[in-house]
Amino acid sequence: MENFEAKGLLSVEVKASPIVAGTPATVSLIIRNPFSEQVVIESIQAPSSAPLLPSQVGEDEKSSHGMDKKPGFFESFVSAFVMFKVKEISVGPLTAEFPAPRGRHFHINMEPQSKLTVKTPFGPNDNVHINNAEGAEVVFDTPDAKADPGDSKERVIPPHQEDLASFELKTAHWLLVKPKVLDLYALIRFRVGDEPRSQVVPVTVSVQPPVKSIVLGTVSGGILGWLARQLNKGILSSEFSAAASIVSVLGIIVMAMILAIVLSRQESSKGFVTLEDFYGAFVVGAILGYTGTQYFEASIKAAVGSSGV
Known part of the structure; x- marks a missing residue:
C-alpha cells in the first residue's frame, strides 16, 4: 500500500x-x-x-x-x-x-403581547416558521454571522x-x-x-453518445440513401408511385431503427459495422437506404451469428 x-x-x-x-x-x-x-x-x-x-x-x-x-x-x-x-x-x-448538513426545522406559535428572544444562530439550511400574534415581539440576539465558523x-x-x-x-x-x-x-x-x-x-x-443520436443518424442516412437511389432510377419515370414511395420510406425507417439498436449493442466489429456515434450511424443508414433489404438482412444475420444465437 x-x-x-x-x-x-x-x-x-x-x-x-x-x-x-x-x-x-x-x-x-x-x-x-x-x-x-x-x-x-x-x-x-x-x-x-x-x-x-x-x-x-x-x-x-x-x-x-x-x-x-x-x-x-x-x-x-x-x-x-x-x-x-x-x-x-x-x-x-x-x-x-x-x-451539506441537513437543516433544522423550527415552528413557533407566538402568544399575543409575548416576547421571543432568539440567541441561537441559524444555519443556511435551517427552516424557521413563526406565527406572529398581535403585540408579539421577536428579538434576534445572535452572534455576528461573519464570526461564525x-x-x-x-x-x-x-x-x-x-x-x-x-x-x-x-x-x-x-x-x-x-x-x-x-x-x-x-x-x-x-x-x-x-x-x-x-x-x-x-x-x-x-x-x-446516447442511443437516440445513433437512431437519428441511421434514420436520416436511410432516408437520404433511399432518395439517392430514387434519383438514380428516375423519380419521374412511369413506374413512380407516391403511395408505394411512402410505404418504401416507412420500411426504410423501421429497418434503420432496428439496425441501429441491434448494431449499437454489439461490442465487436467483426463481420459488420459497430455503431459508435451519429456519423457511423449515418453511413450505415445511407447504405441501407440505397441498397435496400439486402444489406439489412446481411447485417442482421452477421449480428445474430456473432452473438452465438
Whole structure:
C-alpha cells in the first residue's frame, strides 16, 4: 500500500461513471486523511478543459466589438454541436462540494403581547416558521454571522478518517458527440496543521453518445440513401408511385431503427459495422437506404451469428 503520509499527500480515490452526452454525471472524490493530525480542506477546484468548458472568447469579442460582425449560420451551427460545458456548482471556477448538513426545522406559535428572544444562530439550511400574534415581539440576539465558523467553506477531516466531495459534469449537446476519453485534473488545497499544501488529482472520464443520436443518424442516412437511389432510377419515370414511395420510406425507417439498436449493442466489429456515434450511424443508414433489404438482412444475420444465437 502506498505511503501517502510519507509523501505529504492525501489519499484520493476518484469514482467517475461514463458520461452519456446530454445527461448529467456525478464525479465523486473519496478523500482520506493519512496523517496523525487533522486536515483542513480549503478548496477543491474541479477539472476544467477545452472539451468540457465553453469558450468565452466569442462572447468577449462580441461585447468589445459591438455589432461589427456577427457569426454566420454555419459557424454558429458547428460551434453549437462541438462545444461541451460543465454545469457549475458554485459561482466562479468550478469547485467540488461536500454534502451539506441537513437543516433544522423550527415552528413557533407566538402568544399575543409575548416576547421571543432568539440567541441561537441559524444555519443556511435551517427552516424557521413563526406565527406572529398581535403585540408579539421577536428579538434576534445572535452572534455576528461573519464570526461564525460554520459559514466557512473549509472542511475538517480528522486523523485517519475520510470524507466525500463531488461535482457534476454534463455535455452541452448530444447529437454529434463522438466517444472519447478525457484525462482531466482536479486541484485540492488543504492544510496540515499550519502548513498549506496543494495536490493535483488525475480524473479520467469517458464521454459516450446516447442511443437516440445513433437512431437519428441511421434514420436520416436511410432516408437520404433511399432518395439517392430514387434519383438514380428516375423519380419521374412511369413506374413512380407516391403511395408505394411512402410505404418504401416507412420500411426504410423501421429497418434503420432496428439496425441501429441491434448494431449499437454489439461490442465487436467483426463481420459488420459497430455503431459508435451519429456519423457511423449515418453511413450505415445511407447504405441501407440505397441498397435496400439486402444489406439489412446481411447485417442482421452477421449480428445474430456473432452473438452465438
